[in-house]
Amino acid sequence: MAGALSDIKIVELGELVAAPYASKLMADMGAEVIKIERPGVGDLARTRGPFPKDEPHPEKSGLFLYLNTNKLGVTLDIATAEGFEIFEKLIAGADILVHNVIPPEMDRVGLSYDRLKKINPKLIMTSITPWGLEGPYRNWRAEDLTIWAAGGVCVLNGGGPEHADLPPLKTFGSQSGFQGGIHSAVATMGALFARLRDGEGQHIDAPMQEAIAAQLEMTFEYWPYMKMIATRLGQKPLQPVETFMCKDGYIYVCCIEEHQWQNFVHVMGDPEWAGMEIFGNRLARGLNWDALRPMLEEYVSQQTVLDLYKKAQARRIPFAPVSTMGTLLANEHLNARGFFVEIAQPVAGTHKYPGAPLKYEKTPWEIRTPAPTLGQHNEQVYSGRLGMTPARLTELKRKGVI
Amino acid sequence: MAKQPPLSGIRVCDFTWVWAGPYCTLQLAHLGAEVIRIETKTRPCVTRQLPPWPDGQFLGLNRSGYFNQYNQGKKSLSLNFKHPEAKEIARKLISKSDILINNFAAGIIEKMGFGYEEAKKLKSDIIMITLSGYGDTGPWKEFVAYGPAQVPLSGLSSLTGYKDFPPMHAGFSYADPNAGVHGAFALLTALYHRAKTGEGQYIDMSQWECAMGLLAEGILEYTMNGREPVRNGNRDAFMAPHGNFKCIDWPEKILDVTIDRWVSIVCADDAEWSRLATAMGQQELASDARFKTLAARKQNEDELESIIQKWTSAQTVEDVIATLQKANVAVGAVADSRYLSTDANLTARDFFVYKEHPEVGKRQHCGIPWKMRGTPTEVRSAAPTLGQHTDEVLTGLLGYSASDVEALRKLGALD
Numbered sequence: 001m002a003g004a005l006s007d008i009k010i011v012e013l014g015e016l017v018a019a020p021y022a023s024k025l026m027a028d029m030g031a032e033v034i035k036i037e038r039p040g041v042g043d044l045a046r047t048r049g050p051f052p053k054d055e056p057h058p059e060k061s062g063l064f065l066y067l068n069t070n071k072l073g074v075t076l077d078i079a080t081a082e083g084f085e086i087f088e089k090l091i092a093g094a095d096i097l098v099h100n101v102i103p104p105e106m107d108r109v110g111l112s113y114d115r116l117k118k119i120n121p122k123l124i125m126t127s128i129t130p131w132g133l134e135g136p137y138r139n140w141r142a143e144d145l146t147i148w149a150a151g152g153v154c155v156l157n158g159g160g161p162e163h164a165d166l167p168p169l170k171t172f173g174s175q176s177g178f179q180g181g182i183h184s185a186v187a188t189m190g191a192l193f194a195r196l197r198d199g200e201g202q203h204i205d206a207p208m209q210e211a212i213a214a215q216l217e218m219t220f221e222y223w224p225y226m227k228m229i230a231t232r233l234g235q236k237p238l239q240p241v242e243t244f245m246c247k248d249g250y251i252y253v254c255c256i257e258e259h260q261w262q263n264f265v266h267v268m269g270d271p272e273w274a275g276m277e278i279f280g281n282r283l284a285r286g287l288n289w290d291a292l293r294p295m296l297e298e299y300v301s302q303q304t305v306l307d308l309y310k311k312a313q314a315r316r317i318p319f320a321p322v323s324t325m326g327t328l329l330a331n332e333h334l335n336a337r338g339f340f341v342e343i344a345q346p347v348a349g350t351h352k353y354p355g356a357p358l359k360y361e362k363t364p365w366e367i368r369t370p371a372p373t374l375g376q377h378n379e380q381v382y383s384g385r386l387g388m389t390p391a392r393l394t395e396l397k398r399k400g401v402i
Numbered sequence: 403m404a405k406q407p408p409l410s411g412i413r414v415c416d417f418t419w420v421w422a423g424p425y426c427t428l429q430l431a432h433l434g435a436e437v438i439r440i441e442t443k444t445r446p447c448v449t450r451q452l453p454p455w456p457d458g459q460f461l462g463l464n465r466s467g468y469f470n471q472y473n474q475g476k477k478s479l480s481l482n483f484k485h486p487e488a489k490e491i492a493r494k495l496i497s498k499s500d501i502l503i504n505n506f507a508a509g510i511i512e513k514m515g516f517g518y519e520e521a522k523k524l525k526s527d528i529i530m531i532t533l534s535g536y537g538d539t540g541p542w543k544e545f546v547a548y549g550p551a552q553v554p555l556s557g558l559s560s561l562t563g564y565k566d567f568p569p570m571h572a573g574f575s576y577a578d579p580n581a582g583v584h585g586a587f588a589l590l591t592a593l594y595h596r597a598k599t600g601e602g603q604y605i606d607m608s609q610w611e612c613a614m615g616l617l618a619e620g621i622l623e624y625t626m627n628g629r630e631p632v633r634n635g636n637r638d639a640f641m642a643p644h645g646n647f648k649c650i651d652w653p654e655k656i657l658d659v660t661i662d663r664w665v666s667i668v669c670a671d672d673a674e675w676s677r678l679a680t681a682m683g684q685q686e687l688a689s690d691a692r693f694k695t696l697a698a699r700k701q702n703e704d705e706l707e708s709i710i711q712k713w714t715s716a717q718t719v720e721d722v723i724a725t726l727q728k729a730n731v732a733v734g735a736v737a738d739s740r741y742l743s744t745d746a747n748l749t750a751r752d753f754f755v756y757k758e759h760p761e762v763g764k765r766q767h768c769g770i771p772w773k774m775r776g777t778p779t780e781v782r783s784a785a786p787t788l789g790q791h792t793d794e795v796l797t798g799l800l801g802y803s804a805s806d807v808e809a810l811r812k813l814g815a816l817d
Contacts, residue, residue: 062622150734157573202776221467
């Protein structure tokens with residue numbers, strides 16, 4: 001069985017995370033992706049690692065290798081006239097263009113939907129940008145952290161009121177990029193489905209700031225509904241919902257419903273203090289957290305993570321281990337489900353990677369090829385698809401176009 | 403001629419609740435699908451009972467800003483499955499739906515009688531997804547998962563935190579919306595496959611697995627080098643400065659919570675650092691040996707940050723942003739909800755939605771995070787009140803008469 005998107009051809013102009021993640025999601029479901037990188041340097045993700053033995057190498061970046069599976073890699077400088085002409089030829093045969101070229105750069109190189117739609121009226125062009133293609137921040141500089149902050153997430157995370165001096169804290173990694181990527185992929189799939197009906201392509205404007213602001217749980221609505229502001233400095237109203245240290249690692253203790261707390265008390269062997277009125281309900285436990293925390297610390301510190309977790313789960317209490325990379329890789333559940341995949345890439349070697357985000361009954365998620373080396377498929381694409389002669393390729397290479 | 407939204411004509415039978423599932427079906431509603439949430443008055447959606455509420459008071463199940471945010475543009479059908487008649491209604495709805503979705507723990511939807519095998523009998527090309535915490539198979543499949551606990555489970559917490567502090571959270575139940583939006587992508591992929599082949603299918607989703615791509619860098623650090631990454635606050639190995647900096651503060655508390663103000667600033671390379679130094683009026687720092695190169699800035703990062711902190715602490719967020727964006731330096735507000743609500747960019751782009759709601763009036767809600775220029779998408783209505791569309795669905799779609807509905811209501815099947 002072929003992947004669900006095996007008839008789809010995508011051109012990606014992607015750097016770092018957002019556009020590469022969007023097209024990876026589709027490539028892993030069978031789409032053909034031609035990834036265009038700048039000659040010489042390539043995708044910035046190639047410089048970010050992690051690298052085996054910490055030795056930076058453009059073909060060994062873990063982030064790049066993860067985000068670019070199943071893609072064909074070509075180099076092309078679309079800022080040159082010749083380069084743009086070749087780009088247009090690739091677009092002529094594509095269903096989708098996914099890019100995260102920022103608007104000022106789009107203007108500079110002349111990348112616009114109006115121009116490309118003349119070549120291919122059925123093209124779906126997805127523009128992932130920090131702030132959107134229109135609006136007062138259109139040309140503003142941004143990095144992953146500044147978008148995460150400006151989308152409204154960063155303010156929620158940090159050391160709490162007892163560490164007010166510590167800054168609002170980012171979540172690990174390039175999360176704005178991932179969220180920009182997946183949200184734009186949803187819109188892109190919507191456009192693809194509409195194209196089956198209408199026979200026409202279209203342009204999608206997918207800002208990362210909005211992808212973040214769209215997922216603020218109940219925190220945004222505190223302002224329009226109650227004129228309150230949720231921040232890292234607020235006290236948690238309900239407890240216990242907190243990280244604790246066990247003998248061998250951390251565990252997340254989570255008793256949101258009353259019956260979960262009662263069951264946890266049983267797990268702890270019904271200690272006398274748990275019957276005190278100041279711990280009588282979840283709000284009281286929140287108010288009296290200073291008194292409750294040491295009691296729980298004392299108990300949890302004598303447990304091991306998996307043992308306490310399984311005892312809690314046996315009573316339907318939603319605790320979780322605070323997974324480390326090591327415990328994830330060794331995890332019995334993930335491994336029984338075959339989550340991690342081993343991918344061999346000729347330069348970087350063979351490593352385990354995160355696998356399918358979902359399991360489909362009929363249309364497979366699969367890794368067919370590892371991420372491309374820089375310009376690996378130049379000949380296959382430029383000669384094989386576009387019919388360029390070896391002499392022409394040499395000339396373009398000399399000029400720095402490819 | 404105005405085009406229909408992408409998913410017009412697609413119907414979703416939505417058994418989800420809390421956040422992950424509703425975030426999934428919100429994407430489908432955004433794209434124009436008819437999403438019918440199956441609810442019950444006997445066990446209302448958790449988020450209907452959570453704050454925020456207008457005036458801070460819980461006065462009923464239709465007033466939660468949380469529920470009203472993530473259920474915009476959907477319909478609500480109230481059913482009490484203690485009654486076989488209610489189950490029959492659900493079966494009829496499934497037979498007229500394209501997508502069946504739930505986010506119960508593994509096995510629950512089967513026990514209710516709406517598992518994939520039954521659903522297929524009702525609609526041969528149905529597409530079904532279960533968004534569970536752990537997935538449908540594996541030794542932990544029956545474990546319970548709550549939003550906040552999925553962040554530490556995923557591995558993100560052990561990577562997130564201040565240097566020399568314990569693991570931290572993401573600050574919100576991040577794995578929930580992440581699972582929801584990935585689920586929507588999967589459903590759209592399956593819809594596309596069905597359009598080509600006529601074939602439906604089942605999708606097994608583990609929220610946990612869905613979140614692990616987000617920490618690929620951490621996982622690869624381990625599989626390449628056998629090492630756990632070290633938590634390092636807001637810092638980045640390849641950029642400096644890279645952090646949040648406190649701005650001028652004036653004492654403000656809202657209900658005992660201190661409101662402080664920060665900006666985030668990043669310099670991706672030496673040239674950007676030079677622009678920042680100049681913008682701060684301290685051009686000499688650009689060529690200062692302590693900060694000239696990335697390696698030097700990483701070496702002296704405490705000092706670097708305190709210099710920037712000193713500069714920002716005497717200014718407002720707005721002034722820092724104006725100065726630095728003019729200098730082409732990456733900067734943004736560490737926006738809280740009040741800041742976002744008047745954010746110039748989001749406002750100018752009409753990101754926010756104000757739809758009339760019978761019990762809370764017009765409130766500001768976050769809208770659709772993309773603009774589709776060929777097939778415009780819009781939030782069609784405010785979130786439904788509990789059971790708001792019961793009569794409409796029963797009589798308009800499923801062929802019940804008004805007197806049937808009355809009898810069913812008397813019986814309690816529509817509670």
